[in-house]
Amino acid sequence: MNCADIKQKLQPFLDDLLAEDEFKAFCDHINVCGKCGKYVHSIGSLSNQLWKLGKVRVPEDLSSTIMYKFDHHGQKARSSKYILLKKRIIAGFILASLIIALFVGINYLRTRQQSRRDDTSIVSIVRTEVIHKIESPTESETRSFIKQLETIMENKLGIAVKDATTNVEPEKGNIVDEEERGRD
Amino acid sequence: MPERDERRLKLLISRYQQRVFALVLHLIGGDQDKTYDICASSFAEAMQAGSLLEQEEVFLTRVIRIAIKKSRATKTMPTSNELDFLDLPSSEKGPLRIVLKGLQALDFDAKALVLLRGQLNLLYRQIATILRVSQSDARIKTVQAYARLRKMIGDDLTPEN
Numbered sequence: 001m002n003c004a005d006i007k008q009k010l011q012p013f014l015d016d017l018l019a020e021d022e023f024k025a026f027c028d029h030i031n032v033c034g035k036c037g038k039y040v041h042s043i044g045s046l047s048n049q050l051w052k053l054g055k056v057r058v059p060e061d062l063s064s065t066i067m068y069k070f071d072h073h074g075q076k077a078r079s080s081k082y083i084l085l086k087k088r089i090i091a092g093f094i095l096a097s098l099i100i101a102l103f104v105g106i107n108y109l110r111t112r113q114q115s116r117r118d119d120t121s122i123v124s125i126v127r128t129e130v131i132h133k134i135e136s137p138t139e140s141e142t143r144s145f146i147k148q149l150e151t152i153m154e155n156k157l158g159i160a161v162k163d164a165t166t167n168v169e170p171e172k173g174n175i176v177d178e179e180e181r182g183r184d
Numbered sequence: 185m186p187e188r189d190e191r192r193l194k195l196l197i198s199r200y201q202q203r204v205f206a207l208v209l210h211l212i213g214g215d216q217d218k219t220y221d222i223c224a225s226s227f228a229e230a231m232q233a234g235s236l237l238e239q240e241e242v243f244l245t246r247v248i249r250i251a252i253k254k255s256r257a258t259k260t261m262p263t264s265n266e267l268d269f270l271d272l273p274s275s276e277k278g279p280l281r282i283v284l285k286g287l288q289a290l291d292f293d294a295k296a297l298v299l300l301r302g303q304l305n306l307l308y309r310q311i312a313t314i315l316r317v318s319q320s321d322a323r324i325k326t327v328q329a330y331a332r333l334r335k336m337i338g339d340d341l342t343p344e345n
Contacts, residue, residue, distance in 0.1 A: 053299075054303040066197050
């Protein structure tokens with residue numbers, strides 16, 4: 001774009017009607033050509049007033065502050081990277097500990113539940129196999145019940161209780177005497 | 185840092201610091217101290233983020249994007265301080281004040297669009313990259329923002345001004 005083009009395209013420029021490549025060429029020219037720049041910016045339009053708003057005085061030490069911040073920012077970024085890594089390691093350690101604790105807890109609960117289930121099965125065997133036979137026990141039935149109980153305890157629980165139960169006497173109130181039964 | 189990179193950095197700063205400073209200053213309402221801080225940190229972050237061998241245009245859009253983001257996060261309050269304009273005769277400061285007043289009445293996005301196009305003379309492609317919108321969106325919204333600004337200024341800004 002040359003100086004003649006600038007005069008020709010001035011109004012479309014001010015109205016923001018130029019195509020993008022024309023707009024760029026126009027701006028590039030008025031930034032380079034002092035005469036055209038002065039001419040364009042002398043016209044009182046909104047675009048020009050906005051352009052003039054950019055002509056504020058910048059503090060002289062801004063560039064040195066930027067350079068200082070740039071150097072400082074680099075160190076800060078490096079140290080923040082190290083802190084981030086440290087935090088990640090700690091978080092990983094805590095997470096691993098939680099997972100292990102959870103695993104151990106679940107195993108413990110499973111084992112406990114299994115042993116409870118075993119206990120329940122023994123009790124149910126005792127109920128089904130033995131207890132229903134003692135509704136109207138005779139002396140011989142009681143003795144046989146005790147023997148069965150001993151057998152179960154020995155077989156299932158591994159407890160030798162034979163000596164302890166040999167002297168057990170059945171309670172009279174609960175056991176119907178065989179003689180009385182014979183009389184009936 | 186290699187000396188060549190440092191020289192290039194200083195060149196980039198000197199070339200763009202005034203444009204970015206003015207943009208931020210008008211975006212946040214004229215607070216020079218906040219503008220100074222925002223500009224310094226925006227340049228530092230942009231320089232930190234990418235290679236210095238990149239194109240200048242990429243660098244400029246990155247600085248402006250960071251500066252706009254920081255300005256948006258800053259609590260803006262228009263100040264009554266007289267702006268220190270370079271090489272402008274006092275007769276030209278009157279119309280500028282009118283434009284400035286109209287500009288401060290716009291919302292942040294509209295203000296950013298008007299300044300990016302009118303003050304920095306950026307292409308819509310660049311504005312779209314900075315604001316992360318489509319190019320057509322950038323164009324439409326800029327035209328709308330200009331229309332609102334013109335409406336606010338009204339007849340105060342005549343061509344003779």
